[in-house]
Amino acid sequence: MNEIASMLAEAGLRPTRQRTAVAEALARSGRPVTAQALHARLTRSRPGPGLATVYRTVQALAEAGLARTFPAGDGELAYKLCDPGHHHHLICEGCGLVIEIPSCEVEPWAARAARRRGFALSSHQAEVFGLCADCSGQARGRRSAARA
Amino acid sequence: MNEIASMLAEAGLRPTRQRTAVAEALARSGRPVTAQALHARLTRSRPGPGLATVYRTVQALAEAGLARTFPAGDGELAYKLCDPGHHHHLICEGCGLVIEIPSCEVEPWAARAARRRGFALSSHQAEVFGLCADCSGQARGRRSAARA
DNA sequence: CCCTAGTCGAGAATGATTATCATTTCAATT
DNA sequence: AATTGAAATGATAATCATTCTCGACTAGGG
Structure with missing residues (x-):
């Protein structure tokens, strides 16, 4: 149903609860976020996806062309949801x-x-x-x- | 005397033996090289600058505008000697x-x-x-x- | 020659990312 | 609703580039 979920599905990624949470957080932010920051944000209060899952998800999104990577300050990588074109x-x-x-x-x-x-x-x-x-x-x- | 050495001096970097070696290797390569690769190349046969020194030198060169950084494959950084403009x-x-x-x-x-x-x-x-x-x-x- | 700031180097520490692998979940099907 | 094989997850260990530490060393001015 969710717009995010169907976006994942179209990219051949099973829209699991965790993946959807990661993609939603990414969409909500609107600017590049590192996997670490994303994980922190998602687990601050409520329990959220594991760190490894966050890494896997942002990488999958990038490979699918749904996200772009940006170098963040030091050697870290930040991700942002982007139009595929x-x-x-x-x-x-x-x-x-x-x-x-x-x-x-x-x-x-x-x-x-x-x-x-x-x-x-x-x-x-x-x-x-x-x-x-x-x-x-x-x-x-x-x-x-x-x-x- | 060395062209490389005077380049370092002009950038306010004391042209020590180690720094000159790093800058020369960088110049010789002509394409982006990571600090690790540079260190390996410099110490393969003859003894060369320490790893920390290689890192310090390429960073100093980048800060002085004499080198540019390129993202290398994974999250590593590669450096290349470039014109300052x-x-x-x-x-x-x-x-x-x-x-x-x-x-x-x-x-x-x-x-x-x-x-x-x-x-x-x-x-x-x-x-x-x-x-x-x-x-x-x-x-x-x-x-x-x-x-x- | 002596002093002092700038350098070096070896190895420890850091910290992001990746791999492992047992367990859980998905979703299609019966 | 139960089954099932594949995909996904998560806790933790392992990797690996990079940075830090700190004692030793050097260059060059006085």
Whole structure:
């Protein structure tokens, strides 16, 4: 019934209680989360999936193309539920918010760059970093309004 | 005297024997290498810098802007000596060859994408993947010439 | 030559990820 | 509702890259 559950099923993953919980938590967060953080969040109060299961689930989601990985600070990996199609990301350096950019105007540049050096193009990848409206607004407000 | 040594000195890193060895090995390789691999290579026959020193050195190089990091397979980090300026990379999925692409035609797209969603642009990053001339040539040759 | 900050190195410690394997659950079927 | 084989789970141990510790060492200025 659940939207999340059917998404799992379509990817060939049995929608178990644990997997659904992991995928839901991932969806709820909306920004990249590490497996560790996810596990902590899921087991803070109520009992939740085991750590190994969380790892297995996020990896399965990534393999199925339903999630993307982001390098998190040190060498850790963070995961985020993403649309399966090709897209890029706009990432807020303040709060970690991630927005998908569907249109791909990078393609021609990538093709040209590859061809020019004798490469057979296979794919490309691009991310844009900055401060989201909220975060840059806060930064500006802190100067002028100095609100309590 | 050494070119490598003076590069280190300019970055505020004392050009010790160990550091120079690490930087030279990195330069010799020309493609991303993990700290582990670098250490193995440096100590295979002759005695070389300790593992901790290799880690410290590649990190220092990265912080100084003389090296870039690449995610290597699993969660490991690989390092490669790079020009300090802004550039992108063309990466061969066959042999790991990395070519720097200096011109940045991605900038306007990144700026537009950010502005359109209220982001204050701070930076962007892009990589192109494919097969280099040699690797795609081999793939083709294997079919037609089947050379020994 | 002596001093001091910067370096080194060997090995212990850390911490994320993965493997193990007995147990449980799924879901299709009887 | 009971059966069943495969898939999934979880507690824990094992791995393995990376970082820390701290005593020894070095370079270069005074």
